[in-house]
Amino acid sequence: MKTKNKVIIFLITIICILGVFLSIKIYMENNLVEPEEITTDKKYIDVSYEDEQELTNTEIGYLIIEKIDLKAKIKVGRDKETLKNYIGIIGANTYDGNVVMAGHNRGYENSFFARLNELELDDQITYKTNFFERIYKVTDIKVIKDTDMSVLENSENNKLTLITCVKNRSTQRLCVQAKEII
Numbered sequence: 001m002k003t004k005n006k007v008i009i010f011l012i013t014i015i016c017i018l019g020v021f022l023s024i025k026i027y028m029e030n031n032l033v034e035p036e037e038i039t040t041d042k043k044y045i046d047v048s049y050e051d052e053q054e055l056t057n058t059e060i061g062y063l064i065i066e067k068i069d070l071k072a073k074i075k076v077g078r079d080k081e082t083l084k085n086y087i088g089i090i091g092a093n094t095y096d097g098n099v100v101m102a103g104h105n106r107g108y109e110n111s112f113f114a115r116l117n118e119l120e121l122d123d124q125i126t127y128k129t130n131f132f133e134r135i136y137k138v139t140d141i142k143v144i145k146d147t148d149m150s151v152l153e154n155s156e157n158n159k160l161t162l163i164t165c166v167k168n169r170s171t172q173r174l175c176v177q178a179k180e181i182i
Contacts, residue, residue, distance in 0.1 A: 032143045041106040044114030061129030068115035098155040105164040113164035125178050136178035146171045
């Protein structure tokens with residue numbers, strides 16, 4: 001009888017521990033982290049991405065953010081292979097309206113958005129293609145749920161929406177938006 005009681009107590013303890021961990025995970029995922037709480041991964045604190053090669057016919061252009069030493073090529077797509085070597089454009093807009101871009105922020109050789117969290121309001125971003133060069137000013141920095149599609153909505157004005165993951169928050173994304181300076 002004692003062995004049976006010990007097994008029951010052990011199983012109840014395991015279930016309680018799992019319940020606590022699950023509760024913590026649910027709490028963390030449902031409560032959005034504040035953008036200022038996001039820190040740059042130590043591996044990428046002083047990283048610089050400078051890509052000066054000529055564009056191929058499948059590459060859209062460059063995203064240049066001097067504040068975080070970023071000059072990286074842009075390509076349409078958000079699949080694993082695209083984001084491995086490029087900043088990917090999500091959605092139909094590649095030049096005008098709301099151009100939405102995604103990039104890795106850690107764990108990859110080309111974690112182009114590793115320092116995206118360092119941007120502040122009014123910082124400048126350049127979007128350069130073979131057709132134009134546009135300057136944007138950061139207007140909004142927020143954390144969103146991965147299901148928040150409102151940031152993908154088109155805009156009559158030219159703006160950039162840059163999205164990357166939030167460390168240890170699998171359902172949250174850091175979202176930086178910038179409007180074209182006219």
